[in-house]
Amino acid sequence: MTIHSASARLDGADPADIIARVGAGLDQMDQPYRADPAQWLDYDTGIGLIRLRSSDGGLAIDLEADSAGNLHMLREGITWQLDQLGLPEQAALDWADAPDAERHPPNFRVATVLAKSRIGASFIRLRLAAPDLEDFARSGLHYRLLLPPARRDPKWPVIGANGRTLWPEGEDALHTPAYTIRAIDAERGHFDTDILIHGRGPTCAWAETVEEGAIVGLSGPGGGWLPEGRKLTLLGDETALPAIARILESCAPDTVGEALIQVDGEGDIQPLAAPEGITVTWLLRGRDPELSDALEALTLPEGEGRFAWFAAEKSQADRARKYLRGKAGFDRKEVYIAAYWVNTDGADDLSGDR
Numbered sequence: 001m002t003i004h005s006a007s008a009r010l011d012g013a014d015p016a017d018i019i020a021r022v023g024a025g026l027d028q029m030d031q032p033y034r035a036d037p038a039q040w041l042d043y044d045t046g047i048g049l050i051r052l053r054s055s056d057g058g059l060a061i062d063l064e065a066d067s068a069g070n071l072h073m074l075r076e077g078i079t080w081q082l083d084q085l086g087l088p089e090q091a092a093l094d095w096a097d098a099p100d101a102e103r104h105p106p107n108f109r110v111a112t113v114l115a116k117s118r119i120g121a122s123f124i125r126l127r128l129a130a131p132d133l134e135d136f137a138r139s140g141l142h143y144r145l146l147l148p149p150a151r152r153d154p155k156w157p158v159i160g161a162n163g164r165t166l167w168p169e170g171e172d173a174l175h176t177p178a179y180t181i182r183a184i185d186a187e188r189g190h191f192d193t194d195i196l197i198h199g200r201g202p203t204c205a206w207a208e209t210v211e212e213g214a215i216v217g218l219s220g221p222g223g224g225w226l227p228e229g230r231k232l233t234l235l236g237d238e239t240a241l242p243a244i245a246r247i248l249e250s251c252a253p254d255t256v257g258e259a260l261i262q263v264d265g266e267g268d269i270q271p272l273a274a275p276e277g278i279t280v281t282w283l284l285r286g287r288d289p290e291l292s293d294a295l296e297a298l299t300l301p302e303g304e305g306r307f308a309w310f311a312a313e314k315s316q317a318d319r320a321r322k323y324l325r326g327k328a329g330f331d332r333k334e335v336y337i338a339a340y341w342v343n344t345d346g347a348d349d350l351s352g353d354r
Ligand SMILES: Cc1cc2nc3c(=O)[nH]c(=O)nc-3n(C[C@H](O)[C@H](O)[C@H](O)COP(=O)(O)OP(=O)(O)OC[C@H]3O[C@@H](n4cnc5c(N)ncnc54)[C@H](O)[C@@H]3O)c2cc1C
Pocket: 142, 175, 177, 178, 179, 180, 181, 193, 194, 195, 196, 197, 198, 200, 201, 202, 203, 204, 223, 238, 239, 240, 242, 243, 338, 339, 340, 341, 342, 343, 344, 345
């Protein structure tokens, strides 16, 4: 496999301070990394390595990834982190090998809608065809749809100075929700994605009206890979169902554990392929406990190989994080906990609009 690498130097700021503050940011996001606070920090992001070193009074930044797209995302990630530290000027890093300006970023693709079908009561499955999908099959479970405003010709992202992505703004701004690669055939050049029609977002409106042959932008892949443990505890709502389904059908046959999936009604219960040792339980919203209550009622596995995976609405994910990393005693490497959506309308509305 080809290793893609990039490096840059940041002078004019205290390297030990930056290393400590990047570490503190990763702590806040509950991300595992290794560091000697004043000297170096190594962060394995899941799509590649970020190495920070104090060197000759400045900061040396080295990145390594297995594809040009992942390298680009690492470069953007560290630039974003430096922006967060209030170092935007310095973060205009001079990357020795930045991709050519004005081209599309290497993790951008234009996809064509090959097929569309309804699955269950609330999901639309789209089959999207795009070039060079090898990355999508091996280095990330998720990607972003890039949806242009209705009735406008799409303007896609391009690379600006210093390797940053320049996103279209104003009337051309893209809607960029994250979705899951439910199944993929990279050789044939297509993948499936299941879109929950929750009735409130632009993506729902797009998925309901889009026709075969339409084009859409993609950015990715990213967002982590399949969990490796053999003792899995998986919980999620509909937005996490595509990821849980893929994890269940990809895990080793001797994997044991539980999968709890919350849906609105029986019409969204799907047949799932899972190892015999994994019990799949469907929780119906309004009838059964909320996901975080269900999590706290489980007897969780002990010892090596355990892994807890939780994705749902933000308030549920926040509770799950507090419980798993607190009382349940799971360490950072034993969990994936993610807010897959944010309820902007207040908790009381959760089931009413679907
Ligand atoms: C890593 C990752 C992977 C994901 N994979 C999938 C996937 O495979 N399939 C999938 O359907 N979703 C998935 N999601 C969730 C999806 O990105 C969000 O639901 C997103 O908000 C959808 O965008 P939108 O245009 O529908 O709504 P937005 O423009 O984001 O929001 C518009 C309104 O819709 C509401 N809303 C958003 N999501 C929901 C919801 N689920 N239920 C009720 N109201 C909602 C918001 O509160 C807001 O009021 C994933 C999210 C992440 C982070």
